[in-house]
Structures are given as structure tokens and as C-alpha cells.
Amino acid sequence: MIHDPVAQADRLLAAGRVRDAVMLIEQAGHSGNVDAVFRHATWKLAGTPVPRDLPGARALLRQATSLGNPDAALVEIALTANGSGAPADWAGARALLDAAAGTDRVAADQLTLLDAMTLTKDGAPIDPPDAQRIGENPGVRHIAQLFTHEECLHIAQCAADMLQPATVADPRTGRNVANPVRTSDGAVIGPTRETLVVQALNRRLAAVTGTDWRQGEALSVLRYRAGQQFRPHVDALPGTSNQRIRTVLVYLNEGFAGGATYFVNNALRVTPRTGDAIIFDNVRADGSIDPATQHAGEPVTAGVKWLATRWIRARPFSVWTGPENAA
Template sequence: MSLDPSDATIDTLLQRGDVRSAMALVEQAAAAGDPGAHFRLALWLLAGSPIPRDLPRAMRALRAATVSGHPDAALMEIALIANGAAHGADWPQAVRLLDIAADSGNATAAQHRGLLNAMALDDAGDPLSLPPPEYLSRSPEIVRLPSLLTPAECEHLAMAAADLLQPALVFDPVSNRMISHPVRTSDNALVGPTRESLVVQAILRRVAAATGTMVWQGEPISLLRYSPGQQYRPHLDTIAGSANQRIKTVLLYLNEGYAGGETRFDKLGIDIVARGGDALLFDNVLANGQPDARTRHAGLPVRAGVKWVATRWVRANPFSPWNPS
């Protein structure tokens, strides 16, 4: 049988709650070498639904899907090898697989390789240099890094999850869930680990180097789009009662040419007019680890045009996107 990820029979079985029969069909097709079956199995194992999450097995299914020619499996496998989803992160192996995919005619892989080759990186994917910082405040520390990203990198990051954009949510410490709230009226999407191309991961390593932290301390990139009238009202980025606090915030401004949308620190009297490619870094906590109320900030309403920004929240300790709690 030839199994497509949207195969109606599988979906019907799942809708009926017959996971066992659906799984049997997928495994049967996978055993016959069907690339779609291998890929669907990998997605289930990564998501932990409708079967329990099993990252090592998911990686084996992705490898099988890649070998059998599934068009999306190769890039997902490359991303997960580089960020260490199932084993330790292996940047050199991920780069080798990207070269294989690009040389095999995968146009997206070739585009990613071109962007990656334009970066000055060491063998681990870390940046060889950073732009000189501009200090906007020493206490609390607020730093702008001009042109941390190129226009092509900004576009790549904006498109990494643009298809997932939906009304933004905020973290509710009571329910431990993301909920809608009038404080935040932008559109939002997370660039999860399966979408972290090597280009995205090289940017994340750049962010880690700029903040003096390790890349695995960061939450997944949050992509934000502000249309006219949308804003993020004054707030702190810390999470009340968190045992693994957000100690730093990095804002990556992905475009310019819009009106409004300044980043305002109202307690400090600082307004930042974004420039495409710039990064803004600031501490969220005091020396004792408690939230620093002085870092309350807002994204002012956009008056015209569309503002794109990506946010990377950095935790005090390692953060797993597979088990956020």
C-alpha cells in the first residue's frame, strides 16, 4: 500500500479511537518500505500522540523515511540531529546530511546550505565573532547588538513558522498553561525543535554566545507578527514561582519600514526603535534571582505596516522543549 500522511483510512480509525488498528496499518506499510508510513510513524513518536513519545525510535523512523525518499524527512532529521533530540547534539553529522540532501537535488536543503556557508562558524556551529554591543542601560543591563542577523537570515527565521501563526497566548502560572489575554494582541508561533533548521540553530548559537549562556538553556524561538493596532502591553518576562526562571530575554527584530512598534521600558524611560537584523538583550532578574521590576517593557502599538520579531527566552538551567515542565 502507498500511505500518505493524510490517509483517510488511518484518520478514520483514529477518529474512532482505534489506535491499535491505525498503528498496525502504519507499521505494515512501513515494513513494506513506504516512505509516508515511516514519516507518519516518526511524527507520532515525536508528538507523543496517538502513541507514547519515543525519541530514539522516532529518529530511526525518520532515517528510514529519508532513505526511502520522503521529501520532508531529511530536513527534520537534520534538525533533530543538530539539536540533540534523541542523543547528544551532533552538528558535524547534521552538516554532512545537509550536504547529502543538497547534492541529491533537495532545493530547500541547498538553500539552507547557502545561508549556512555565508556564516562565519566554527566546527560546532558557534559564531566566530559578534558585533560590538551598544549598552542602553548598565543596571539593569540592556544591550543592543546591531545587525546580528543578515536580511536573508531574518527572512529565514520569519518563515520558519509563519504557517503556524495564530493569536498570541501568555503563560498562566495558575493553570501552568498558555492562555489568551488582552495584554498581548499579536500573532504568535513557536519554532519547535523539528523546525529548527541548521540556519535557525546557528542563529540560536549566536544568541547563546551573545548572552554568555548555553544554547540548551533557551526556550524555542517565539515568532511574533504585529499588524496595525496590535501590541504587547507592559509586562515582565519572568514566570511567577518558576523553579527554572527566565533570566534573560533576546528580541530579534526581523524587519523595519513600519510605523510605531517601539520597545518601551517605561520604568527606565527607554524607547527602542527597531532596526531589521538588530538584537536586543536584557536581564530579567536581579543578582539574587528575583524578578527585576525595572525590566517591565512593552511593544507599543503598530500604527502602519507589519512588525516581525522573534523572542528567545533564556532559562537559568537547561530547558527541554519535549518536557517543558
């Protein structure tokens, strides 16, 4: 009798015995082993060691949830709302969260945050706030307290266990090395980790920027410790077919020293305040990159700064195939 098929499958994969590992997980899943079912689902999401199959992953997540796996339930909720493997279904995702909250404290906490929001049936804000212009060339808009303190904390908690030092590929060796421009730690809240709270906030960002939520890249979270910074840069990308036309920055905390956002061209300096957001366009009217949008995250001199960034593309795209493959 196999005591832990998932651990054994991991050993088989490490030994290069991929077919045996897959067969073991499939057999254990058919026998009702919930951990094997969940592992099979994550493989189908990742596309390794089996081909990516989003509908198949959804079916396995449903099975794992019915067998009592709370982590599978949270992933199923995320994918239901963001349209991975099936059309986006906010109402269906909300119903799944309601069910999960009855037995899972994590889901219950998310439900509490969600219930504090005033949303449409599709998860969009009913009355999004207006932005106030605070700078010209580039045109920078500001919204005070776009996110609540609790919402900011939720975002930081979603990303905390995934934070990694910023790196870039060394063109000479191909190895990842420390990023000379951005020295912070960062994480991306991808489609399997997007709680309904995060997805509602992404829809709020879409509403205040006049865009479709499907145009946004996965929410990026940055943590700056003392001495860390993001040197002057522009967010637009060269040679892309689906440009980053707009950026939204949301400050997740305050109480640190330094760390202002500084726009070089007009010497505009924005002091972070918890929940405040700034919005700016990265391109000119003709779609070309606007160098006037060069900005920096100034060095933090004491404490820790948390920031969420949403880069918005010109056209909607699937996070599973990437912005360059947008229709």
C-alpha cells in the first residue's frame, strides 16, 4: 500500500521517471486520494509534467474540493472568477466562496472583505471614485484611499510567501543576476492565487482607469527595505505588439522614510499614503513610448515600503498565453 503517493511521485520525477510518476498520481486519484487529485490538477495548470489542460484542471479541482481539500477550493474559486478553462463566472465563484467559508477560516476572512465592497453582479465597483490630476507632462492622476487598509494588507499577505529578489538575465551568461535598476523584492499574484478580493480590486483598478480588467497584467507586489529603490525607468516596453499603455501604482502602507515616487520630467514627487493610487499613461496619443513618463521609486531610508503595480496593456489578453498573443 502506498502511504504517500505524492511524495513517491516527486521522487520518481526527480529520477526522471515521468511516465511512472504520472501513472502513480492518476491511479491514486482514481482511488480517491485527495492529495493526488490536487497534485494532478496543479500539474495540468502548470503544463508540466503533463500538457496544460485548464478545463481538465478545473474538473480535478472540483473533485479535490468535494473530497475536502480547502486549497483546491480556493484555486477553483480563483479560476472560476477569472475565466481560466471556462468563461469568467463571478456569481459562480462567489457561490463557491460562500460554501468554502463555512468550513475554512481563510475563505471566511476573504468573504468578510468582499462583503464590505459594493459590487455589481460581475464584481465591478458600483461607484468608482474619480481621479484628480496632480501633474502635467506626464499627466499623473491621484486617488486618495482607493484601497482600504484591510484590502492593502490582504494584497501584501497574498504575495508575502512568493517574494523574490529582483533579477534580470545576464546577456553574456544567460544567468539571472541582481537587477541593477530595481533592487526590491517582488512577487506576482497570478491566476491561481487571485482571491476574489484581489480580483475585485483589479476590477476597481480597471474602472478608475477606464479599461477592461482583462487588459491588466497580473498584480505585481514590491517590497522595498532600507536602501532599496527602483531607479529611473519607463514602464512601456520596446518591440511589443500589445503595449503597456497605462500604469496604476497603489501604496500598500506608510510609516517608512523615503520611498517617494518621483517623476523626472516635471520634478513631481508623490509621497506614499496607505491605499492611495496614482495613474499615468505610458504612451503618447500616437501610441509611441512617452519618455516624459520616466519615474523612480526613491530609496527607502528606514522601514519597509509595500507597493502594488498594475500594468495595463492596449488590448485584453489571456494570462495563460500572454499579452503578445492578444487577439
